[in-house]
Amino acid sequence: MRVSAKHLSDVTVALLKAMGVDAREAKTVADNLVMAEKRGIATHGVNFLPLLADRIEHGQVIIPTKVTVISDADAVTHLDGGNGLGQTAATQGMRSSIDKARRFGIGLSLIRNTNHIGLLAYYTLMAANEGLVGVCMCNGAASMAPWGGAEPFFGTNPFSVAAPGSDGTPVVLDMSTSIAARGKIRRALRLKERIPLGWALDAAGSPTDDPQAAMGGTLLPIGGPKGYGMALFIDLISGLLAGSKYSRDVKTFHKPEGPTGVGVTTLAIDIARFMPLDAFRSLVGEYGRAIRGSAKARDTGRIYLPGEIEAERERTSAERGIEVDAPVCQSLDKLLEKSGLPMRMKDGEVPA
Amino acid sequence: MRVSAKHLSDVTVALLKAMGVDAREAKTVADNLVMAEKRGIATHGVNFLPLLADRIEHGQVIIPTKVTVISDADAVTHLDGGNGLGQTAATQGMRSSIDKARRFGIGLSLIRNTNHIGLLAYYTLMAANEGLVGVCMCNGAASMAPWGGAEPFFGTNPFSVAAPGSDGTPVVLDMSTSIAARGKIRRALRLKERIPLGWALDAAGSPTDDPQAAMGGTLLPIGGPKGYGMALFIDLISGLLAGSKYSRDVKTFHKPEGPTGVGVTTLAIDIARFMPLDAFRSLVGEYGRAIRGSAKARDTGRIYLPGEIEAERERTSAERGIEVDAPVCQSLDKLLEKSGLPMRMKDGEVPA
Numbered sequence: 045m046r047v048s049a050k051h052l053s054d055v056t057v058a059l060l061k062a063m064g065v066d067a068r069e070a071k072t073v074a075d076n077l078v079m080a081e082k083r084g085i086a087t088h089g090v091n092f093l094p095l096l097a098d099r100i101e102h103g104q105v106i107i108p109t110k111v112t113v114i115s116d117a118d119a120v121t122h123l124d125g126g127n128g129l130g131q132t133a134a135t136q137g138m139r140s141s142i143d144k145a146r147r148f149g150i151g152l153s154l155i156r157n158t159n160h161i162g163l164l165a166y167y168t169l170m171a172a173n174e175g176l177v178g179v180c181m182c183n184g185a186a187s188m189a190p191w192g193g194a195e196p197f198f199g200t201n202p203f204s205v206a207a208p209g210s211d212g213t214p215v216v217l218d219m220s221t222s223i224a225a226r227g228k229i230r231r232a233l234r235l236k237e238r239i240p241l242g243w244a245l246d247a248a249g250s251p252t253d254d255p256q257a258a259m260g261g262t263l264l265p266i267g268g269p270k271g272y273g274m275a276l277f278i279d280l281i282s283g284l285l286a287g288s289k290y291s292r293d294v295k296t297f298h299k300p301e302g303p304t305g306v307g308v309t310t311l312a313i314d315i316a317r318f319m320p321l322d323a324f325r326s327l328v329g330e331y332g333r334a335i336r337g338s339a340k341a342r343d344t345g346r347i348y349l350p351g352e353i354e355a356e357r358e359r360t361s362a363e364r365g366i367e368v369d370a371p372v373c374q375s376l377d378k379l380l381e382k383s384g385l386p387m388r389m390k391d392g393e394v395p396a
Numbered sequence: 397m398r399v400s401a402k403h404l405s406d407v408t409v410a411l412l413k414a415m416g417v418d419a420r421e422a423k424t425v426a427d428n429l430v431m432a433e434k435r436g437i438a439t440h441g442v443n444f445l446p447l448l449a450d451r452i453e454h455g456q457v458i459i460p461t462k463v464t465v466i467s468d469a470d471a472v473t474h475l476d477g478g479n480g481l482g483q484t485a486a487t488q489g490m491r492s493s494i495d496k497a498r499r500f501g502i503g504l505s506l507i508r509n510t511n512h513i514g515l516l517a518y519y520t521l522m523a524a525n526e527g528l529v530g531v532c533m534c535n536g537a538a539s540m541a542p543w544g545g546a547e548p549f550f551g552t553n554p555f556s557v558a559a560p561g562s563d564g565t566p567v568v569l570d571m572s573t574s575i576a577a578r579g580k581i582r583r584a585l586r587l588k589e590r591i592p593l594g595w596a597l598d599a600a601g602s603p604t605d606d607p608q609a610a611m612g613g614t615l616l617p618i619g620g621p622k623g624y625g626m627a628l629f630i631d632l633i634s635g636l637l638a639g640s641k642y643s644r645d646v647k648t649f650h651k652p653e654g655p656t657g658v659g660v661t662t663l664a665i666d667i668a669r670f671m672p673l674d675a676f677r678s679l680v681g682e683y684g685r686a687i688r689g690s691a692k693a694r695d696t697g698r699i700y701l702p703g704e705i706e707a708e709r710e711r712t713s714a715e716r717g718i719e720v721d722a723p724v725c726q727s728l729d730k731l732l733e734k735s736g737l738p739m740r741m742k743d744g745e746v747p748a
Contacts, residue, residue, distance in 0.1 A: 115669065115670075117501065117669070118471070118499070118500040118501045119470070119471045119500040119501050119502050120500070120501030120502055120665075120666075120669050120670075122669070122670055147470070148470040148471040148472070148500055149469065149470045149471050149472030149504065150471050150472055150502055150503075150504045150663075151502075152501065152502045152665065154670055177633065177637070189690070189691075189693070190687045190690060190699045191699070191700075192692060192693055192696035192698070192699045192700070193687075193690050193691060193692055193693060193696070193699050194691045194692060194693040194694075194696075195690045195691035197686075197687060197690050205629045207629070207632055207633075215628070215629075215632070217622075217625035217626065217628070217629055219619070219622045219625065223619060245693075249693040249694060266618045266619030266622050266623065267571070267575060267618030267619060267623065269702070270569075270571045270618055271618065271619065272702070273569035273571065273702035274569070276567070276569070276687075276701075276702060277557045277559070277567075277569055277702075280559055280567070280680070280683070281529065281559075281665075284676075284679055284680070284683060285529070285665075285667060285670050285671065285676065286670065287670065287671060290683070291683065291686060291687075292686070311502075313472075313504065313633075313637075314472075315637060317467065317469070317472050317474070318467075318472075318474055318506055318637050318638065318639065319637065319639060324636075324637065327636055328632070328636070331632070331636060331642070331643065334549075334643060334644070335542045335545075335549060335628075335643075338541070338542060338545050338547045338549050339541075339545060339546045339547035340544060340545055340546060341541070341544055341545060341546040341597075341601040342546075342601060344544035344545070344546075346544070347542045347543070347544045347545050348543075348544070349628075350621070350624070350625035350628060350629075
């Protein structure tokens with residue numbers, strides 16, 4: 045079903061408030077989840093609402109989120125997310141990184157003991173929209189093996205980096221260190237689709253195109269040992285150094301098995317320390333034009349900058365609504381009903 | 397030929413001095429190149445000496461290296477490498493990042509206008525050996541296309557990250573953002589070997605196993621659009637933001653076509669801001685044991701941590717010498733002869 049972004053946002057905020065989330069936090073979480081939907085990253089969108097409701101009900105996400113400052117000195121901040129909403133903690137982490145970067149040129153926050161933070165680009169774009177380079181990374185529940193291994197040990201440990209662009213559209217990379225995000229496999233499972241070979245190994249360590257077998261096996265890292273090393277270091281910094289859970293101890297958000305213990309890193313760099321921001325924007329504009337104008341491979345219609353496809357989808361979604369999978373629509377309607385809320389997904393339906 | 401590490405180091409220092417490099421710089425460059433050889437990264441080793449001699453002779457690397465501080469405030473430093481030796485500039489950059497990290501928790505240096513910096517792990521290990529997390533990245537001559545493109549635009553833009561380990565052996569990742577480093581293709585060319593399909597495209601954009609065709613085409617990024625995005629951001633920060641050359645303007649070190657204009661980023665994080673260094677070392681030790689002890693895929697004899705194979709090779713090389721390719725031995729002997737130096741590679745030969 046295609047629903048208006050406004051309606052999806054209203055539904056999300058209403059559901060969060062019904063779960064007991066206060067207005068300020070509900071806005072942050074809704075902005076994050078709906079931004080993912082607008083950008084076409086359905087794996088990080090409103091499908092999290094039923095999971096979140098379940099966790100809050102089981103007392104496994106504590107609201108209101110109480111972020112504690114463990115230390116705050118010079119250019120670095122160490123936060124405890126209080127096993128609350130990941131979006132609240134990561135937003136505060138990036139806020140602190142940006143403020144530090146303005147004062148010291150660079151700012152770093154490590155956050156322990158939080159939960160799924162949703163779309164990482166949300167945080168790096170905060171920095172980019174304020175004229176800084178933003179970096180965000182986090183660990184997650186084990187789904188990738190060490191290179192040569194057959195047992196889930198690392199999360200797909202994603203990272204994002206963003207920088208201001210020339211025309212108000214930042215350049216933003218948001219990627220997992222696996223060839224495919226686990227959410228894409230979950231989505232294939234939900235939609236009863238096969239997955240491409242090369243995404244995952246089954247529990248015996250053999251290639252598989254069955255999302256169910258992949259869920260019981262391991263995801264393959266990008267570049268083999270390279271992606272393994274990247275996942276390891278993201279875990280080492282965001283998890284181990286942050287004092288959070290790491291490796292096999294991080295719990296999935298998808299089953300209420302206890303606090304996930306996710307650890308997060310946010311970092312910001314003040315561009316103005318190295319060149320005037322306007323000069324940087326102008327160079328990035330030229331850079332983008334040069335990339336788009338470079339020789340194309342046969343069958344390539346257009347070369348995109350990182351985040352450009354997503355930014356276009358975001359604009360289209362704002363105008364023409366967001367396509368939400370039928371199972372997700374049903375689960376949200378069920379949740380609305382259970383919460384005693386009169387609104388339904390179809391109230392916001394727009395023609396496809 | 398297998399030569400002792402001591403002899404290879406003596407030859408390297410003697411050749412650098414014969415080129416006019418002063419003793420202090422010669423030691424840094426030799427340490428870097430010989431560390432690469434010891435670690436089995438022959439693509440970043442003493443094969444650079446003839447190229448360097450050529451560049452210095454053509455006035456395209458300026459010695460002694462004069463690194464200029466463009467700005468140094470709070471936690472960030474901006475350096476100009478004076479088109480000198482890359483190892484000198486990158487060492488100074490990491491030195492500054494480490495000192496800043498001790499004072500502010502994190503330190504960042506951007507370096508413009510330098511040259512090939514050799515083995516990146518050399519710099520990140522400096523940080524790790526002093527109890528910090530070290531990060532280093534740089535751009536390079538264009539050899540990868542944007543995703544969907546067919547024209548070299550980005551270097552293989554490598555990065556390295558290292559952290560202290562429990563037993564004095566840091567964990568260190570050192571990787572390019574391409575599936576294979578360009579040096580591996582050059583080496584295959586030198587040794588007249590084929591390359592695996594999947595490493596590169598030819599100039600027409602088709603897969604190739606011919607290293608010559610690959611040199612005229614483009615290298616493939618890890619994870620497709622992911623590696624493209626990583627290469628782009630490494631260039632954007634190390635090149636564009638540093639005020640250095642970037643994208644197609646970075647020149648190769650392998651032909652004396654003018655200053656390469658390489659840009660470098662070094663970053664250090666003070667572990668002690670987040671937990672006592674001893675506790676961190678101890679956790680990393682447990683972490684490594686858990687990784688090594690996790691379930692192996694069939695055919696896997698042993699699971700390695702990032703940098704572990706290289707660290708073992710480094711120890712073996714110190715004991716049993718370094719295998720140097722015949723063409724490299726010949727080119728070094730030629731250079732020794734031309735420089736009027738009496739030593740030869742075979743003087744340091746050790747039994748295989």
